[in-house]
Amino acid sequence: MIYLELFLAFLKIGSVAFGGAYGAIPLIQEVVLSHSWVDPETFIYFIAVSETTPGPIMVNLATYVGHQQGGFLGAVLATVGVVLPSFIIILLVTAVFRGFLKNKNIQAILKGLKPAIIGIIIATGAFIIFDNMMSGALVLHSAIDWHGAIILGILTLAIVLHRKIFKKSPSPILLIVISACLGMAFC
């Protein structure tokens, strides 16, 4: 039953997605790929679309996957699934267990969890860039794809220049628009 599957899958994501949207991306990726709801290429595209639309990225992804798989009801159930754990947990923490997060054991768990997630996020980003520069399906058995490498070079240069001139990093939307143009120009 697709509706129940969507709801439970996104409930699971919402329950362990510490560290916001970027921490959730590896989790969502694993869930949608293992259910074959989305292929790996399209998933990256989903992320780009979520970055360019307003709202929490996790909600965007849930709505998108839910709608693709189960229409309106699918979209609603996936979205409710991803939001529900944080809603319930915040209510419990603020209303019932005020000291809960200060508990030593909980703090100890979080102290291990948070840095590990930062590592996982960095690995996920690095792998997407690396994977894009390889031409085969299996990373270890493929040659370098120069299109990806050239785009990475130009994009990095653009970010550095933007920082020098405007004293801040380009917005995600600007970065995605530039990269799309580079893709059309080089590939």
Add this chain to the structure above:
Amino acid sequence: MKNKNIMLSLLLTFMKVGFFTFGGGYAMIALIDSECVEKKKWITSDEMMDVTAVAESTPGPIAINAATYVGYKQAGFWGSLIATFGIVFPAFLIMYIVSMFLGHFMEIPLIASAFKGIKVAVGILILSAGIKMLKRMWKKMKKQGKKLPLVFAVCGFAAMLIIDIFALEFSPFYLILIAGALGFLSFRKGGVPKNQGGDTQ
């Protein structure tokens, strides 16, 4: 239910935040801060810092955690429900419309080649979000003089990279659970347990 004005105000404020923040997470926290602390004075600036800390320590989208908290503080359970609905609804609506039109987008050749570029940008965005978090962690670590968190970060990084490169069927869910369990074992006593934890994955 409390008076209708507060409810409506909560709904509209969080819908506004939901509609006008791109990029999620901390961009939304900044807008929630200016709306709820500076303009509406629903919560104090100290409380906002607490909310951010709590949001970071609980799973789920950070902005939603903040909305639930502010809603509850203002008008109890129904307030939290309305604030959460307000912040989720715009994202839901827009994504729903977008996904109706995007189904066959990837079949257009020009879009497919644009995608090749977009993939690089997505990688950079994720990477830089991670590095930003790492920098924040680094500052905190320096203040406390502890090195163990770095070991956890490096192990998380290595484990995830190995899973990706060798296309292993090992869910990152388990990685997170293992990290939590190891954290429990090595940080529980509150002291500095130098010889345990971190060398396993």
